[in-house]
Amino acid sequence: MKISKYPFSVLSASLFTVMLVTPITSISNLIWLSSVDMPVTFITSLEVILFDFQRLGFPLFVVFTIAFAIAFTVAGLLSRFTKYGGNNFYALAGATAIGVALILMVELLFQTQLLGGNRSFLGKIFHWIAGFFGGYFFYNLISKERTFTFAVRFFGIFYAYILLGLVLTWVFTPTAAAADFGFILSDLSDTAQNALLRDFTSFFVATFIFSILGVVTLNPAWFFSAGIVYYGAALFNLIAIYAHGTTYNQIYVGEIILGTLPTLLALTIIYKNKSI
């Protein structure tokens, strides 16, 4: 069965462009930090790049999706009614979309440059180039028909992208991650700290890996695994509240959402394949 490829191609091109754009800000920051003798190492660089991909990337994904939707629609209409078209045409549309979006973000919204990597002329050029490749990627996606697996893979990657933030926080800044769950890490005994860090990190890393494996193999068992873990968290959250008398914790809503998305993906695969 074929799906409506254009919306998914816009979303995929946006995510691809975000992946190219966020390191521009990360690396420009890291270069400056090195220039003032800050101890930038491979690990700190990786931490910054991955964090930026997840946290800065999310708002950019929204902006780029809107920009690409407009630009590629215009490009599509022009290619239909004029002699222009092809991958370079869409690539130019992508570059224009990113360039205009970043200018408008400054002029219409903030009057200041929120995107650190876009402050220098060289940084601007790199952003346009990222948009160019985003357009090229979009053209490649729309130039052949897609099946439902394309949509499943997109949502699977997007799900993993959301989990990436939790994974990174637990791996790189466990004190802050623990604080988000109500723990003051330094107040816990060494044994308790160890248990908290290993179990929580393992929990999020595992579900992240399940979703990636689901995307790669399209085996619904991996998506089900992630779903079961989060549904379980929601269930035992409610048991803790109502059976064990803990404070009401509305995080179970998020856990249900995080359980539902991979479960739906798994069910979609089963429905389409009629078997596991």
Next chain:
Amino acid sequence: MQKKYHILLSFFLIFSLDAKSDYKYETIADDLNDAWSMVFIDENTILFTELTGNLKILNLLDKSITNIANTPKVHYASQGGLSEVILDPGFKSNNKIYLSYSAKNKNNKSTLFLSSAELKNDSLENQKVIFEAIAPRRTSVHMGAKIAFMQDGTLLLNSGDGFDHREKAQYLDNHFGKIIRINTDGTVPKDNPFVNTTGALPEIYSYGHRNMQGLIVTSSGDIYENEHGPKGGDEMNLIKPSLNYGWPAITYGIDYSGAVISPFTEKEGMEQPLLHWTPSIAPSDMIYYEDNLYPEFMGSFLVTALVSKDVKKVTFVNGKDKQESLFSDLNERLRNIEISPAGFVYLLTDGPGGKLIKVLPQE
């Protein structure tokens, strides 16, 4: 029946709000237009600025407001405009005041200015620009602009990092992200920390600051400052000459966009804040209370906050801060706090339609 229920509910709500508040308030003035700073000329007279460029006198006895003429031409945009006003220590004899404001420089860029003037017959006379920051920016943001007198009679001025120019806070060849120290005539004190440093601007007193807000000198001569971090990392610092306060190489905050500004929170040679607020409270002004009218405030810093809409009472015990939230029942973004000569606490609320509120001591 339903109407009765609402009346009863309203009664209980009002009663409970009143019962929760430890202080009573008196609104002295309202409908102020972006009021930013105030200073007491005497117990019944306040001189205050509005960011729009107005300098006004408020008579607390008859609540009349008088516009002061001949104020400097300011660049009122975003966070810029007519900012701080303070009195010269010899104001009673010389009528001298100091004003900080953002205005366009000769290259049509916005920057921070500090002027002196004499307040005579509801007008400013003998105006003189005594400092123009080498911190030109496109938009009037992160100006700083607080002024304070040191005990030796020199002036301190906050000069913010200009947002788009944050890295310049680490370099001494500009006034972005610096605390400035000058004489009242605009000359540079000979004992400023960088007067003999090649390439450094001699007015710089300390550096590595972000968007500074409160600036005070206590009766013991200590200098305290607070500043906005980005998302998280608002700071309160004890200021010492020549020291580097780290922004943006070290910070407890992340960028508004979500990006990491720096993964580092400390480094040798860079000062740690006395405390940092994460998540941000957006501190605005600050006083150190050393009067008797509110004994519970004695020896405490009172920090007004825009985002948390309260005053943080901050005390330090053995180097660790203790904090208490005050006046949150006002539910206002608080811009400025001042103590009257008799020791009363006055608050200015932020933005258009702002109010001047007197906090009455507990009975």
